[in-house]
Each structure stands twice: as C-alpha cells, then as structure tokens.
Amino acid sequence: MTILTNEEKISIIDQHKRSIEYSKYGYEMSLIEENAVSKPSQSTIDSLNQQIADMDSKLAALDAEIAALQ
Helix, strand or coil, X not given: CCCCCHHHHHHHHHHXXXXXXXXXXXXXXXXXXXXXXXXXXHHHHHXXXXXXXXXXXXXXXXXXXXHHHC
C-alpha cells in the first residue's frame, strides 16, 4: 500500500481541480454559443447553467479537502 504525503495528495487534488476548471470553461463557452444563435434553446441553457453550478460545487468540495490536509 502506497502512503501519500499531504503535499502529494494536494498535488493530485490540484490536478483534478484543473480538469474541472477546463470543463467549466467549456460549458461557459457553450453557453455563450447557445445564447448567440437566433433561437437559443432554454433547456440547453438550463442544462449548461446546471453543469456550471455542478463544477462550482465540485471545486468547493476539493477546496475543502485541501483545507483539511493543510
């Protein structure tokens, strides 16, 4: 069994956060694109907003995990 140091765990969490931030930015770009069309789909907009909110929740949970390791 490998035992990771807190610094190593934080590094892994930071990598996960970076991935989530990329996904969140992609959803934000999709939202801009959807709003740019002549007839934006409200269901698509709602879905993208929910996905962005989910990314924020994930980032907050990972921040809490980092805080617990420090």
